[in-house]
Every structure is written in C-alpha cells, then in structure tokens.
Amino acid sequence: MSEDAVKAMKQQVGIAAAQRVQSGSIVGLGTGSTTAFAIEHLGDRLKSGDLKDIKGIPTSFQASVLAKKYGIPLVTLDDVEKIDIAIDGADEVDPNKVLIKGGGAAHTREKIVDSLADVFIVVVDSTKLVETLGSTFPLPVEVLPVAVSPVTRALEALGGKPELRMGVKKDGPVITDQGNMILDVTFGSIPNPAEFEKTLNNIPGVLDNGLFVGLADVVLVGEIKEGQPIVREL
Numbered sequence: 001m002s003e004d005a006v007k008a009m010k011q012q013v014g015i016a017a018a019q020r021v022q023s024g025s026i027v028g029l030g031t032g033s034t035t036a037f038a039i040e041h042l043g044d045r046l047k048s049g050d051l052k053d054i055k056g057i058p059t060s061f062q063a064s065v066l067a068k069k070y071g072i073p074l075v076t077l078d079d080v081e082k083i084d085i086a087i088d089g090a091d092e093v094d095p096n097k098v099l100i101k102g103g104g105a106a107h108t109r110e111k112i113v114d115s116l117a118d119v120f121i122v123v124v125d126s127t128k129l130v131e132t133l134g135s136t137f138p139l140p141v142e143v144l145p146v147a148v149s150p151v152t153r154a155l156e157a158l159g160g161k162p163e164l165r166m167g168v169k170k171d172g173p174v175i176t177d178q179g180n181m182i183l184d185v186t187f188g189s190i191p192n193p194a195e196f197e198k199t200l201n202n203i204p205g206v207l208d209n210g211l212f213v214g215l216a217d218v219v220l221v222g223e224i225k226e227g228q229p230i231v232r233e234l
C-alpha cells in the first residue's frame with residue numbers, strides 16, 4: 001500500500017473520531033500520526049464554532065504541542081475527576097480489540113489516560129489489523145534506565161528478543177517523556193495478552209508494556225474502498 005493511501009486512511013479515521021466529540025467534553029488526546037489528524041480536526045471544529053468548551057488531556061509532549069497549535073485548552077489529571085472520551089492510535093489491533101501500543105514510546109501515559117475515559121476510541125488504518133498480537137510489531141516495554149540489563153534478561157527468559165530502541169536523529173537510546181528507556185520485544189505471537197500484560201509488569205524495573213487489554217470501546221478502521229478512504233467500525 002502506498003504512503004499516500006495510508007496517510008489518507010489515517011486522516012479520514014482521525015477526523016471520524018474527532019466528529020464524535022461533544023461540546024463540554026474532557027478529551028484524552030493520544031499520540032501518533034493518526035491521532036494528530038483527530039487533534040487538528042478538533043481544533044478546526046472549535047474554530048468554526050461547531051464544538052465548544054472542550055478540554056484536552058495530552059498523553060505526550062507531542063499531543064500537548066499539537067493541542068496548543070490547534071487551540072485546544074489543556075488540563076491535567078489533577079484538574080478533572082473523569083475523562084469523557086479518549087482518542088488514540090495503535091500499532092496492532094486483534095479481533096477482540098486488544099491492542100499493542102507504544103510505537104511512539106508513549107504507551108505508559110496513554111494507558112493511564114485511555115483507561116480513565118468513559119469512551120476510548122481507537123483510530124487505526126487497516127494495515128494495523130492482525131489475527132494474533134505480536135505478529136507484525138514488537139511489544140514496547142518502558143523500563144527504568146538502571147534496570148535495562150536485568151529486565152532484558154527477564155524478557156529473554158520469557159522467550160522474547162528485546163532490543164533497546166535507539167533514537168532517530170539522536171545518538172543513543174530513545175528517552176521517553178518520563179525519562180525512561182524502551183525495549184522493543186519480539187515474541188512472534190502473544191496468545192494470552194491479559195495474563196502476559198501482568199507477567200511483564202511484574203518484572204521489577206518495568207513501568208508498563210504496550211498491551212492494552214479490555215480498554216478499547218470502539219475501534220475505527222480507515223480503509224481504501226474503490227480508491228477512496230472510508231471508515232468502518234471493527
């Protein structure tokens with residue numbers, strides 16, 4: 001599939017999710033290129049007056065920068081008791097709406113925000129749909145820098161092949177918004193994600209992993225049909 005086609009699907013699905021936000025809502029703002037289209041569209045709706053009085057809770061510096069660019073007022077988790085709706089992308093989605101996230105190294109904060117939302121909408125293009133999790137994308141695990149070596153060994157003992165994520169246009173490892181590091185772990189497949197999510201998070205030094213189990217309420221999928229981007233619900 002061409003880059004332009006993937007971008008068109010991401011844009012369409014981002015816009016579709018932003019259309020579901022109602023005035024007065026507290027909105028969790030996810031991270032990534034698909035959510036960026038949703039944030040932009042929320043800004044457009046605020047500007048046109050179609051949407052009023054929303055407040056965003058960003059899941060990363062990226063989301064916060066985009067929200068400011070598009071005029072979305074921001075609040076923190078200390079300011080609100082609940083989040084009405086969260087919109088976030090994913091790297092893999094299985095038929096049970098279980099996700100792998102963390103391609104943007106933001107999954108720890110994303111899980112906090114997405115799990116607090118009354119409605120969590122996942123926005124993906126059709127290339128993200130898989131039968132078995134872990135088959136196309138390694139599982140990101142956020143790790144305290146001092147624990148990278150022991151956590152690497154623990155992940156290997158669980159059958160994974162961990163690789164320290166390295167920066168692009170930066171020498172050395174990727175440092176997350178929280179000051180930690182990311183191990184991208186290839187498992188080949190993850191047949192029991194609910195149990196595995198807990199097993200991984202029990203390793204001392206692991207902050208959180210990219211498995212999102214039982215959190216997604218709605219998955220919107222961007223597809224190309226007869227040459228045009230369309231959106232359907234999984």
Ligand SMILES: O=C(CO)[C@H](O)[C@H](O)COP(=O)(O)O
Nearest residue numbers: 032033034089102103104106
């Ligand atoms: O989990 C994420 C960031 O940590 C992203 O939502 C995920 O990587 C999808 O990104 P994109 O929309 O750019 O494909």
